[in-house]
Amino acid sequence: MTEGNFVDYIKMHVSSGKGGQGSAHLHREKFIEKGGPDGGDGGRGGHIILRGNSNLWTLLHLKFKRHARAGHGGNGSKSRSSGADGEDVYLDVPLGTVVKDTETEEVLFEITEDHEERIVAQGGRxxxxNWHFKSSTNQTPRYAQPGEPLNESDITLELKILADVGLVGFPNAGKSTLLSVVTSAKPKIADYEFTTLKPNLGIVEYRDFQTFVMADIPGIIEGAAEGKGLGHYFLRHIERNSILLFLIPADAKDIRKQYDILLDELKRYNPEMLDKERMIAISKSDMLDEELQAELKQELDKTLPINYMFISSIAQKGIVELKDKLWKMLND
Known part of the structure; x- marks a missing residue:
């Protein structure tokens, strides 16, 4: 998926249908001049329904759909005939979509399962x-209920990526390059910071036709948890990843310090992030000769608190071993 096609934030105005009016009809036919009440009920107004679709990865299809309006319910008629229900409007969204009230920013619900349906604007009843109101003391009621009014609101759709492995690192750590090597994704790659401004997804093909999903999250900077840069915009995509793969370049001044800063940003944004499986990949290790790598490994064995390995996307170094470790972590 290209960066331009990835849309993860949409604002919409949704409006359900109003309920149809009940009928106040009195039965009339030949030889029956004063029949009883036989007015039918009005139809229900249409709902606006959000539906989970596992085949979608983006909100792109809703980018230019700023309004969604359901059909109105039909009015009741004679012979107790009910009006037709208003047409429901279904909006398919990718799994991991969070629905908020735009005005209050209250989270209404989340869509996390395929074919899951949630009503975001309920149609009026x-x-x-009038036949409902007849009684022994009121045998010919000449009134009926009006339908309920429509419901409308402004909603915000936010997508939090559902991926097996999320790549976490500072800008220009080599995340997009790794994604392009292990998947068929074609993310934008360049030798400057913040090349990636939107998440990229790719499917990693493993042995025996098995696969898992990897997400390239835009680079995090110190202070991202407080919203510095585009911190919140980036960090929310890491919440739904099963495994966090920290990418730190081999030429970093202090690898342990970079890891601690990244972990601290995740912790301050959402402490539950620390419960996820984590692993460190030392990227761009083709710059190290055997002697330098041995020295660095000796140092990292003492300082890094979790498993790590050396990789190079350009030289294809350690890529197969990385897939093996990630697959084992996912299935353990």
Whole structure:
């Protein structure tokens, strides 16, 4: 998926249908001049329904759909005939979509399962026909209920990526290059910071036709948890990843310090992030000769608190071993 096609934030105005009016009809036919009430009920207004779709990865298809309006319910008629229900409007969204009230920013619900349906704007109920109101003391009621009004609101859709492995690192750490090597994704790659401004997804093909999903998250900077740069915009995509793969370049001044800063940003944004499986990949290790790598390994064995390995996307160094370790972590 290209960066330009990835849309993860949409604002919409949704409007359900109003309920149909109940009928106040009185039965009339040949030889029956004063029949009883037989007005039918009004139809229900249409709902606006969000539906999970596992085949979608982006909100791109809703980018230019700023309004969604459901159909109105039909009015009731004679012979107790109910009006037709208004047409429901279904909006398919990718799994991991969070729905918020735009005005209050309250989280209404999340869509996390395929074919899961949630009503975001409920249609008005249809009014009751006059036959519901007849009684021994009121045998010919000449009134019926009006339908309920429509419901409308402004909502915000935010996508939090559902991926097996999320790549975490500072800008220009080699995340996009790794994704391009292990998957068929074609992320934008360049030798400057913040080349990636939107997440990229790719499917990693493993042995025996097995696969897992990897997400390239835009680079994090110190202070991202407080919203510095585009911190919140980036960090929310890491919440739904099963495994966090920290990418730190071999030429970093202090690898342990970079890891601690990244971990601290995740912790301050959401402490639950620390419960996820983590692993460190020392990228761009083709710059190290055997002697330098041995010295660095000796130092890292003492300082790094979790498993790590040396890789190079350009030289294809350690890529197969990296896939093996990630697959084992996912299935353990």
């Amino acid at each position: 249809g009014g009751l026909g």
